[in-house]
Amino acid sequence: MTEAAELPEAPAVAREVFGERFPDAVRYAELLADAGVRRGLIGPREVPRLWERHLLNCAVLSEAIDEGVSVCDVGSGAGLPGIPLALVRPDLTITLLEPLLRRTTFLTEVVELLGLDHVTVVRGRAEEVLGKLPPVHVVTARAVAPLERLAGWGVPLLRPYGEMLALKGDTAEEEVKAASAALSKLGAVSTSVVQVGEGVVDPLSTVVRVEVGESPGGVRFATKKAKAARARRRR
Numbered sequence: 001m002t003e004a005a006e007l008p009e010a011p012a013v014a015r016e017v018f019g020e021r022f023p024d025a026v027r028y029a030e031l032l033a034d035a036g037v038r039r040g041l042i043g044p045r046e047v048p049r050l051w052e053r054h055l056l057n058c059a060v061l062s063e064a065i066d067e068g069v070s071v072c073d074v075g076s077g078a079g080l081p082g083i084p085l086a087l088v089r090p091d092l093t094i095t096l097l098e099p100l101l102r103r104t105t106f107l108t109e110v111v112e113l114l115g116l117d118h119v120t121v122v123r124g125r126a127e128e129v130l131g132k133l134p135p136v137h138v139v140t141a142r143a144v145a146p147l148e149r150l151a152g153w154g155v156p157l158l159r160p161y162g163e164m165l166a167l168k169g170d171t172a173e174e175e176v177k178a179a180s181a182a183l184s185k186l187g188a189v190s191t192s193v194v195q196v197g198e199g200v201v202d203p204l205s206t207v208v209r210v211e212v213g214e215s216p217g218g219v220r221f222a223t224k225k226a227k228a229a230r231a232r233r234r235r
């Protein structure tokens with residue numbers, strides 16, 4: 001039997017990043033390292049790097065998000081980046097969107113245990129909840145799908161002039177190029193690659209920021225809406 005990897009002590013910078021929520025960040029890291037691994041939500045090899053690669057890497061996404069906005073974390077999995085973000089940003093209203101029951105059960109337990117009153121867990125696929133959830137200012141996502149597919153799911157969930165923030169690795173620039181036509185069709189008015197986490201994580205966290213105009217979801221969305229409106233008028 002392989003021995004369970006031990007959760008390392010939190011790096012000093014984690015105290016600064018999580019502030020008064022530091023004990024809750026430790027509790028979350030322990031839950032991921034224990035129940036998260038046992039229930040197959042996170043690989044055992046991730047445990048030694050839970051702080052740097054997961055909690056801190058996700059918490060620094062906060063730098064790219066305005067005060068008091070609504071956020072939907074698409075494909076939240078075991079709560080990344082949604083839970084670290086919720087710990088550092090009590091001003092946000094956060095929805096953790098995840099289709100798999102095993103994962104939403106874990107997310108609900110974490111939210112209750114850590115008393116995250118500004119977080120709601122929703123079970124579903126992004127493309128299925130469209131029109132059922134209130135549109136949000138910001139969609140976040142990490143490791144869910146290549147940018148083009150992710151944008152097709154995430155951008156339609158945005159309010160006019162909202163933005164999608166996708167945590168990506170070295171492939172960020174390439175993915176932006178590959179997705180550029182699809183992003184325009186979806187109503188993106190600006191796409192950029194930004195880095196966050198100076199002084200906290202090394203390497204810095206890379207974020208693809210997709211800003212939309214007044215019609216998130218673009219032509220497809222507008223056409224669908226127009227069709228529905230025409231059908232209603234005919235009835």
Ligand SMILES: C[S@@+](CC[C@H](N)C(=O)[O-])C[C@H]1O[C@@H](n2cnc3c(N)ncnc32)[C@H](O)[C@@H]1O
Nearest residue numbers: 074075076077080098099100125126142143144
């Ligand atoms: C590789 S995991 C990443 C989880 C987490 N974001 C992280 O970084 O650890 C991808 C997650 O996306 C979810 N997912 C896949 N397709 C989805 C969709 N269409 N809408 C919402 N979530 C989806 C999966 O169930 C899974 O939990």
